[in-house]
Amino acid sequence: ILNVEQSPQSLHVQEGDSTNFTCSFPSSNFYALHWYRWETAKSPEALFVMTLNGDEKKKGQISATLNTKEGYSYLYIKGSQPEDSATYLCAFKDSGSNTGKLIFGQGTTLQVKP
Amino acid sequence: KAGVTQTPRYLIKTRGQQVTLSCSPISGHRSVSWYQQTPGQGLQFLFEYFSETQRNKGNFPGRFSGRQFSNSRSEMNVSTLELGDSALYLCASSLEGVTNYGYTFGSGTRLTVV
Numbered sequence: 001i002l003n004v005e006q007s008p009q010s011l012h013v014q015e016g017d018s019t020n021f022t023c024s025f026p027s028s029n030f031y032a033l034h035w036y037r038w039e040t041a042k043s044p045e046a047l048f049v050m051t052l053n054g055d056e057k058k059k060g061q062i063s064a065t066l067n068t069k070e071g072y073s074y075l076y077i078k079g080s081q082p083e084d085s086a087t088y089l090c091a092f093k094d095s096g097s098n099t100g101k102l103i104f105g106q107g108t109t110l111q112v113k114p
Numbered sequence: 115k116a117g118v119t120q121t122p123r124y125l126i127k128t129r130g131q132q133v134t135l136s137c138s139p140i141s142g143h144r145s146v147s148w149y150q151q152t153p154g155q156g157l158q159f160l161f162e163y164f165s166e167t168q169r170n171k172g173n174f175p176g177r178f179s180g181r182q183f184s185n186s187r188s189e190m191n192v193s194t195l196e197l198g199d200s201a202l203y204l205c206a207s208s209l210e211g212v213t214n215y216g217y218t219f220g221s222g223t224r225l226t227v228v
Contacts, residue, residue: 004156034216043118044157044204046216089157093212099162099170100147100211106156 002026004092006105013080014113020076021108023090027071031095034102035064035075039086047075047088080112116141118207120220127227132193135223139186139207145169146188147208147217148180152201160203163188164211192225200227 005024013019025033032051036044048057053068061078077084087109091102119138127133139146148160159172163182180190186207192199202224206217 031212032214036216036219043219043221044206046218049214049216051214091157099164100145100206100208100213100217101159101162101170101172102147102157102217103159104149104157106154 002092002094002103004090004103004105006088006090006108008108009106010109010111012111012113015080015082017080017112018076018078019080019110020074021088021110023073023075023105025071025073025090025092025103025105026094027069029094030068030071030092032093033066033068033073034091034093035073036089036091037086038089038107044089077110080110082112082114085110085112118205118218118220120203120205120223122223123221124224125226127195127225129195129197129227131195132191133195133225134189134191135203135205135225137188137190137205137207137220139188139205140218143207143209143218144186145208145211146182146186147206147211148188148190149204149206150174150201151204151222152198157204160190162211169211195227197227199225201225 035047038044050066055066087107091104147162149157182188
């Protein structure tokens with residue numbers, strides 16, 4: 001059974017703080033690792049799709065790194081703003097099939113206080 | 115361009131009934147995946163359709179079924195509803211299932227079984 005774990009489960013920070021979350025996934029049969037941001041009452045929105053070991057991607061103040069050999073990815077938010085409050089999901093895609101199946105972690109819920 | 119449209123947004127059904135949910139993907143996208151989210155659980159993969167064929171199925175009972183039409187619109191059906199089927203059902207579309215850009219999600223259908 002493939003398992004994707006995210007930590008912490010929730011996080012409360014002050015505006016301006018930098019923060020990071022972890023996603024752990026199987027290190028074998030890796031194809032891709034997705035990150036999504038899911039704001040309340042909205043749809044999950046794709047942040048990054050990472051495929052290569054050592055990948056680093058950046059979007060504004062949000063960045064992510066990938067280590068496929070040890071099976072983890074970090075998501076960093078520099079200088080958090082209240083609008084960054086959301087649940088951040090990572091999802092693992094294995095190389096066993098070419099279908100659209102993703103295995104999601106349970107998410108990290110970030111609350112940024114003004 | 116129009117996003118992924120799911121209908122209805124909310125639904126209340128009685129145990130034992132059946133329900134059909136609809137998902138219209140982004141124009142040109144041929145892959146539609148369905149996910150279930152219940153309280154305390156991450157997004158669980160239900161199935162994926164591509165060019166009217168089911169390509170992959172998650173670990174759900176046979177009461178959960180789906181189909182895809184020639185215009186890529188997809189429906190999922192749950193028969194003999196149980197209380198535990200109360201959940202948010204999300205669909206996601208992509209061009210072909212394997213994507214470097216992430217999936218585009220709909221806003222979901224919130225199903226309540228009473």
